[in-house]
Amino acid sequence: xxxxxxxxxxxxxxxPHEGLFFGxxxxxxxxxxxxxxxxxxxxxxTEVEISTFSRQVRRETRLAYYRLAFARAESDRLAQVLGLAxxxxxxxxxxxxxxxxxxxxxxxxxxxxxxxxxxSKIAAQVEKVALSELNALLNxxxxxxxxxxxxxxxxxxSYSLADLIQRAYATxxxxxxxxQEQKIEQSRRALLKAQRVPNLDLELGxxxxxxxxxxxxxxxxxxxxIPLFTRNQGEIAQSLANERVLEGEAEATRRSMxxxxxxxxxxxxxxxxxxxxxxxxxxxTARQLERMSEESYRAGKSSLLVVIEAQRNVxxxxxxxxxxxxxxxxxxxxxxxxxxxPLDGGHP
Numbered sequence: 001x002x003x004x005x006x007x008x009x010x011x012x013x014x015x016p017h018e019g020l021f022f023g024x025x026x027x028x029x030x031x032x033x034x035x036x037x038x039x040x041x042x043x044x045x046t047e048v049e050i051s052t053f054s055r056q057v058r059r060e061t062r063l064a065y066y067r068l069a070f071a072r073a074e075s076d077r078l079a080q081v082l083g084l085a086x087x088x089x090x091x092x093x094x095x096x097x098x099x100x101x102x103x104x105x106x107x108x109x110x111x112x113x114x115x116x117x118x119x120s121k122i123a124a125q126v127e128k129v130a131l132s133e134l135n136a137l138l139n140x141x142x143x144x145x146x147x148x149x150x151x152x153x154x155x156x157x158s159y160s161l162a163d164l165i166q167r168a169y170a171t172x173x174x175x176x177x178x179x180q181e182q183k184i185e186q187s188r189r190a191l192l193k194a195q196r197v198p199n200l201d202l203e204l205g206x207x208x209x210x211x212x213x214x215x216x217x218x219x220x221x222x223x224x225x226i227p228l229f230t231r232n233q234g235e236i237a238q239s240l241a242n243e244r245v246l247e248g249e250a251e252a253t254r255r256s257m258x259x260x261x262x263x264x265x266x267x268x269x270x271x272x273x274x275x276x277x278x279x280x281x282x283x284x285t286a287r288q289l290e291r292m293s294e295e296s297y298r299a300g301k302s303s304l305l306v307v308i309e310a311q312r313n314v315x316x317x318x319x320x321x322x323x324x325x326x327x328x329x330x331x332x333x334x335x336x337x338x339x340x341x342p343l344d345g346g347h348p
Contacts, residue, residue: 001032001035002027002032003024003025003027003199005022005023005024006022006023006024007020007021007022007023008020008021008023008205009021015209015210015211015213016207016208016209016210016214016217017208017209017210018207018208018209019205019206019207019208019219020205020206020208021203021204021205021206021219021221022203022204022205023201023202023203023204024201024202024203025199025200025201025202026199026200026201026202027199028197028198028199028200029194029195029196029197030194031191031194031195031197031199034187034190034191034194035191037187037190037191038184038187038188038191040187041180041183041184041187042184044180044183045177045180045181045184048173048176048177048180049177051173051176052173052176052177055173055336055337055340056337058336058337058342059333059334059336059337060137061134061137061138062329062332062333062336063329063330063333064130064133064134064137065134065148065150066152066326066329066330066333067130067133067134067326068127068130068131068133068134068146068148069148069150069151069152069326069329070130070152070322070323070325070326071123071126071127071129071130071131072127072148072152073152073153073322073325074123074126074127074319074322075120075123075124075126075127077315077318077319077322078116078119078120078123079120081116081119081120081311081315082113082116082117082119082120084116084311085109085112085113085115085116085311086113086116088109088112088294088297088304088307088308088311089106089109089110089112089113090109091109091294091297091298092105092106092108092109092304093106093109095300100300101304105303105304108304108305108308109304112308112311131145131146134146152322152325152326152329153325155272155275155325155328156268156272156328156329156332156343157343157344159265159343161261161262161265164261164265164335164339164343165257165258165261165262167339167340167341168257168258168260168261168338168339168340169254169257170341171339171340171341172253172257172338172339172340173340174253175250175253175254175257175340176340178246178249178250178253179250181246182243182246182247182250185239185242185243185246186243188239189236189239189240189243192232192235192236192239193232193236195232196227196231196232197227198224198225198226198227199224199225200222200223200224201221201222201223201224201225202220202221202222203220203221203222203223204218204219204220204221205218205219205220206218206219207219260338261335261338261339264331264334264335264338264339265335267331267334267335268328268331268332268334268335270331271324271327271328271330271331272328274320274324274327274328275321275324275325275328278317278320278321278324279321282317282320282321283317283318283321286310286313286314286316286317286318287314287317289310289313289314290307290310290311290313290314292310293306293307293309293310294307294310
């Protein structure tokens with residue numbers, strides 16, 4: 001902004017009796033340009049804060065998305081469990097009618113069906129809650145349905161730790177904020193130095209009514225403030241101290257950044273390892289044991305309790321597998337926010 005002009009009118013008993021003056025301060029030393037630069041850097045800091053908030057929104061959206069994906073997968077799993085319980089109850093009923101087992105096993109089968117039905121209904125309610133939370137986050141009506149493009153079973157992309165650390169140095173929100181604060185201090189200090197250059201005050205006007213010499217006469221004046229006592233030395237020293245503090249904070253943040261990225265990276269690897277163990281060994285073994293126990297029960301070689309226990313093992317394994325998938329996606333969201341950049345299309 002440019003300094004505003006001034007207007008002065010005087011009325012005196014002495015001559016000249018009246019006067020009208022217009023004054024305009026002229027800034028020297030590039031003060032206006034430095035003020036513009038300070039405003040620009042402060043605006044850039046606001047952009048950094050908005051970018052930080054957008055990363056947080058991205059993280060929350062990812063978490064809500066995969067909570068819904070997990071809830072839907074859990075509903076599907078429990079629907080399958082209900083189907084297995086009903087099939088087992090039907091087998092027990094057929095064997096009871098054939099006189100091969102007591103009625104107790106039929107009652108046990110009915111109990112398992114009731115338990116599976118209750119769990120399935122609860123899962124349906126949990127799914128509704130997850131959908132409502134996602135809609136609330138997206139500012140959509142609570143009943144808006146969403147088709148999920150990415151399945152829960154699709155694991156996040158992989159990255160090397162060294163690449164993630166380098167990305168974090170370049171894009172981490174905390175480092176960006178500190179770097180921008182340093183730029184603001186530098187621009188403020190440049191403005192303080194420019195303010196030591198004095199302004200030129202120009203004044204032009206007219207005196208009136210000074211008999212017998214004149215009735216109207218021009219008048220001009222030039223003023224210059226000499227910076228003898230106030231040269232912004234204290235403010236400049238404080239700005240230098242603030243910048244040194246920011247440099248120290250940035251260096252400390254940079255040193256700890258690698259540790260935080262590594263911790264998030266290892267957390268993701270742990271969840272991915274858990275998923276692979278369940279996928280390759282635990283789930284296939286539990287399902288094979290469940291099939292074998294059911295066949296053995298059909299053949300009259302084992303009791304219903306053995307089949308029920310095998311089915312519970314399968315349910316626990318499937319539940320652990322789904323929790324591992326959700327944990328992997330949550331860990332990836334944490335890693336992405338720590339790095340400070342979208343991690344799409346990773347590499348081995």
